[in-house]
Amino acid sequence: GRLSRNYYRHSCPRVERIVADVVAAKQRANPSTAAGTLRLFFHDCFVGGCDASVLVSPLTADRSPERAAEINLSLPGDAFDVVVRAKAALEVACPGAVSCADILALAARDLVGILGGPLFPVALGRRDARRSDARDVEGNLPRTNMSARAMTVLFARKGFTPQELVALAGAHTIGFSHCGEFAHRLYNFKSADGYDPSLNPTFARALQSSCANYKNDPTISIFNDIMTPGKFDELYFKNLPRGLGLLASDAALWEYPVTRVFVQRYADNQTAFFEDFARAMQKLGAVGVKTGRQGVVRRHCDALN
Numbered sequence: 005g006r007l008s009r010n011y012y013r014h015s016c017p018r019v020e021r022i023v024a025d026v027v028a029a030k031q032r033a034n035p036s037t038a039a040g041t042l043r044l045f046f047h048d049c050f051v052g053g054c055d056a057s058v059l060v061s062p063l064t065a066d067r068s069p070e071r072a073a074e075i076n077l078s079l080p081g082d083a084f085d086v087v088v089r090a091k092a093a094l095e096v097a098c099p100g101a102v103s104c105a106d107i108l109a110l111a112a113r114d115l116v117g118i119l120g121g122p123l124f125p126v127a128l129g130r131r132d133a134r135r136s137d138a139r140d141v142e143g144n145l146p147r148t149n150m151s152a153r154a155m156t157v158l159f160a161r162k163g164f165t166p167q168e169l170v171a172l173a174g175a176h177t178i179g180f181s182h183c184g185e186f187a188h189r190l191y192n193f194k195s196a197d198g199y200d201p202s203l204n205p206t207f208a209r210a211l212q213s214s215c216a217n218y219k220n221d222p223t224i225s226i227f228n229d230i231m232t233p234g235k236f237d238e239l240y241f242k243n244l245p246r247g248l249g250l251l252a253s254d255a256a257l258w259e260y261p262v263t264r265v266f267v268q269r270y271a272d273n274q275t276a277f278f279e280d281f282a283r284a285m286q287k288l289g290a291v292g293v294k295t296g297r298q299g300v301v302r303r304h305c306d307a308l309n
């Protein structure tokens with residue numbers, strides 16, 4: 005089985021419109037929805053394929069689902085909520101027809117567009133997972149302490165080139181990170197200034213002060229792209245050569261020659277970034293998909309049927 009643009013033409017012809025309307029209203033009410041949903045989509049697709057396995061709530065599962073894995077705890081509730089809301093609207097319009105995995109793919113696409121990013125088609129027909137286990141997460145998602153080389157190896161295992169890794173990492177042009185994800189670069193770093201010398205000094209001192217209390221208040225977070233945090237654009241790439249990348253993994257993409265060339269290309273050319281990001285997102289949406297008689301259409305996105 006393969007995905008197709010018009011998979012729901014008989015069973016739910018208005019699916020794209022219905023999702024788009026719910027998504028737009030949700031984003032207007034809760035502006036952090038876009039970045040959270042884009043990250044949620046990535047975390048779904050890299051763990052067992054794009055099958056909505058990440059959406060299963062610990063409250064509804066009898067064992068510990070993916071969402072309970074440590075790396076997924078920072079996924080914002082608004083990202084799960086937008087999928088649940090779209091599902092509710094679709095269950096009224098076309099009961100039992102549209103998978104949660106397809107809803108997540110459409111929502112992520114729509115939200116990128118709302119923030120000014122590229123528009124692209126989403127092929128449909130994904131089926132939903134019948135399992136979700138926190139133990140499946142380890143080793144499938146990148147961590148900030150990975151070298152750029154280790155990231156290229158991980159992405160290669162999922163079928164992505166170093167160029168596609170860099171394009172997808174451009175998602176960090178929106179959203180934020182909690183101080184705990186990059187505090188190791190700020191305090192007691194083995195260097196004269198006590199912070200990671202690959203950081204721009206002014207930026208480093210601002211981060212040191214913003215995050216000073218992060219151990220007592222772990223909710224403190226900083227925009228991934230300090231220049232245009234709410235706009236999907238190429239500024240993330242312009243930041244990296246200037247030491248304005250927030251996460252060690254962002255900075256590493258500039259330090260490693262294999263990925264640096266693509267960082268430079270996207271910093272210089274937003275059109276190239278948008279084209280490659282759009283293509284890489286379509287590829288991301290096809291990772292490990294279940295189609296036809298594999299998987300199910302779940303009745304509730306936050307629970308297994």
Ligand code: HEM
Nearest residue numbers: 039040042043046078146147148172175179180181182253
């Ligand atoms: C390349 C390796 C990557 C690493 C090491 C990484 C790591 C992280 C970390 C640690 C955060 C902060 C989470 C938090 O504190 O709440 C984050 C945020 C984010 N990541 Fe990544 N990520 C990577 C690639 C990606 C990709 C491929 C995408 C999507 C295509 C993505 C989308 C996002 C988004 C949108 C946010 C902001 C989330 C929000 O504001 O709620 N990341 N990432």
Ligand SMILES: [Ca+2]
Nearest residue numbers: 048051053057
């Ligand atoms: Ca999955």
Ligand SMILES: [Ca+2]
Nearest residue numbers: 177229232235
């Ligand atoms: Ca931006």
